[in-house]
Every structure is written in C-alpha cells, then in structure tokens.
Amino acid sequence: GRTLNYIVTIPEGSDVYDIADRLNSDGVISKKEFLDVALSPKTAVFFGIHSPSMEGYLFPDTYYLSPNMTPLEIVAEMVKRFKEVYTPAFASRAKELGMDQNEVVTLASIIEKEAVVREEKPVISSVFHNRLRLGMLLQSDPTAIYGIDGFNRKISKKDLMRDSRYNTYRYRGLPPGPICNPGEDSIIAALWPAKTDYLYFVARGGGRHYFSVTLKQHLRAVAKVRRNRRRK
Incomplete structure (x- = not known):
C-alpha cells in the first residue's frame, strides 16, 4: 500500500x-x-x-x-x-555589506520577531544596521528571552536583564546565532535595509511602529503610545 x-x-x-x-x-x-x-x-x-x-x-x-x-x-x-x-545573489550582497551568512540570518531572525507587517521589515532592518554601525546596543526584546522553551507571557523588565549571550540589552553586536527561523522577506530586509537615520522604534498598535532618529523623539513617541493605550 x-x-x-x-x-x-x-x-x-x-x-x-x-x-x-x-x-x-x-x-x-x-x-x-x-x-x-x-x-x-x-x-x-x-x-x-x-x-x-x-x-x-x-x-x-x-x-x-x-x-x-x-x-x-x-x-x-x-x-x-x-x-x-539563500541564493548566491544573497551571499554576494552579504559580502558587500561585510556580513557573513550567520550574521545575515541572525539579523533576519530579529527582524522576523520584531516586525508584524511586511512593509516595515526594511525600516526595522535599517534601525539595527544603523545601531550596529554606531556600536550601540541593539536592545531587541525578543533576544532577551531566546532559549526559554514555551515562553508565552509579556516580556518584563526583569527578562531584559537576563544574562544570556543572546540578550542584546547586555551584549553588544549581534547574538551568536539566530533567535528563530526567518522567512525570505526578513532575509531580504536584512540584506537590503531601507535608507534611514532611525535609531529607535516603539510599537504603536495595529502591528505598526513609530520610528525616531533621536532619543528625545523616541521618548515623545513612547509617551504618545502610553497616552493612546490609556484612552482605550
């Protein structure tokens, strides 16, 4: 049979x-x-x-x-x-960016976890590229909880202080490896980021984010999000 x-x-x-x-x-x-x-x-x-x-x-x-x-x-x-x-075209683009395959897939995995809507992926990617270039911490929430099997609650302040090599609040640069298995869109976004000066983003609901260049703008965006949440 x-x-x-x-x-x-x-x-x-x-x-x-x-x-x-x-x-x-x-x-x-x-x-x-x-x-x-x-x-x-x-x-x-x-x-x-x-x-x-x-x-x-x-x-x-x-x-x-x-x-x-x-x-x-x-x-x-x-x-x-x-x-x-992951075609040869992807590999040669990675080389242009001075990244190896694992760095690309690692960045793509962070984009995959941070983005909700597809069209924001290249913009989110640009924030991380800009931060990497400036030697800033990536400060991506999903990296802090990587490796905790079955994590399904809201990420807390305590989680963000967790001592893990994957936690980009504690360790500079990209984590040692990916935090999930990204789809093709996220790999493309990692390789072809939007051209922006953004260094910050905050979720504003509906799967979208407010993006900011300066910390001052970012804190204003965060306050706005909090106000809107209270109104609901």
Missing part, C-alpha cells in the same frame, strides 16, 4: 522549540529526539552552518515528511529549503 506522509507546516518566526512541539503533536517524532539533533553544535558542523545550532536554518515552509524519518533527515529537508532560498 501507499505510505502516508505527514504534512507539517512551519510558520515564519518559529524557533527550534516551536518546530519540535509541532513535529511532536503531529506525531512525526518526539520533541526530545528532534531537539537533541537540532540544538547540537555537531549538527551545524555537519551541514556546514557556522552557528551554535540549527536555529535559523530550518526554513519555514510546508513539508511532506514520511514516517520513520530520523531527526537528521527532517533537519536535512529544512536546510535544503534554506539553501534554495
């Missing part, structure tokens, strides 16, 4: 833990088996990925997985998709 395949859809911005949960609940493979392989630095070395784990390289897409696939085979499918998306 015909072997039935599992159809598994991985949304953009899922991290390794989300993917493991999905594969587990879809009956493909246990969460632990998948994480043991996906989080292992040895797996990254095996696929020629210069990153601490496979986070960032498990491309978000719909996969047809056959039963009895090993975790390594599942990872291989996802990496294959990533390599199809």
Whole structure:
C-alpha cells in the first residue's frame, strides 16, 4: 500500500522549540529526539552552518515528511529549503555589506520577531544596521528571552536583564546565532535595509511602529503610545 506522509507546516518566526512541539503533536517524532539533533553544535558542523545550532536554518515552509524519518533527515529537508532560498545573489550582497551568512540570518531572525507587517521589515532592518554601525546596543526584546522553551507571557523588565549571550540589552553586536527561523522577506530586509537615520522604534498598535532618529523623539513617541493605550 501507499505510505502516508505527514504534512507539517512551519510558520515564519518559529524557533527550534516551536518546530519540535509541532513535529511532536503531529506525531512525526518526539520533541526530545528532534531537539537533541537540532540544538547540537555537531549538527551545524555537519551541514556546514557556522552557528551554535540549527536555529535559523530550518526554513519555514510546508513539508511532506514520511514516517520513520530520523531527526537528521527532517533537519536535512529544512536546510535544503534554506539553501534554495539563500541564493548566491544573497551571499554576494552579504559580502558587500561585510556580513557573513550567520550574521545575515541572525539579523533576519530579529527582524522576523520584531516586525508584524511586511512593509516595515526594511525600516526595522535599517534601525539595527544603523545601531550596529554606531556600536550601540541593539536592545531587541525578543533576544532577551531566546532559549526559554514555551515562553508565552509579556516580556518584563526583569527578562531584559537576563544574562544570556543572546540578550542584546547586555551584549553588544549581534547574538551568536539566530533567535528563530526567518522567512525570505526578513532575509531580504536584512540584506537590503531601507535608507534611514532611525535609531529607535516603539510599537504603536495595529502591528505598526513609530520610528525616531533621536532619543528625545523616541521618548515623545513612547509617551504618545502610553497616552493612546490609556484612552482605550
């Protein structure tokens, strides 16, 4: 008879833990088996990925997985998709920017987590590029909680002080590796940022942000957001 395949859809911005949960609940493979392989630095070395784990390289897409696939085979499918998306044109653009592949995917993963609407991605990217150029801390909230499995509450002030190499409130520059698996839009935004002088942004509702050049403008935007929230 015909072997039935599992159809598994991985949304953009899922991290390794989300993917493991999905594969587990879809009956493909246990969460632990998948994480043991996906989080292992040895797996990254095996696929020629210069990153601490496979986070960032498990491309978000719909996969047809056959039963009895090993975790390594599942990872291989996802990496294959990533390599199809990350074209030589992307690689040469990264070189122009003086970035390596892991830096691009890491930045793309932060953009993926920060942006809600697609058209803001290049603008959000420009803020991080500008901050990196000036040696400022990136101060991206999602980086502070990376690696906490199943985190689903509001990020607190205490979270932002968490001592993790991924926390861009505590450590300068990009984290050592991606914080999620970004889609193609976010990779493109990381490589082709909008041309702006923005250094700050704050969520203003409806998935959009106010962008500012100076701290003074930013604090005004933050106050405005707070006022609007109180009115609701």
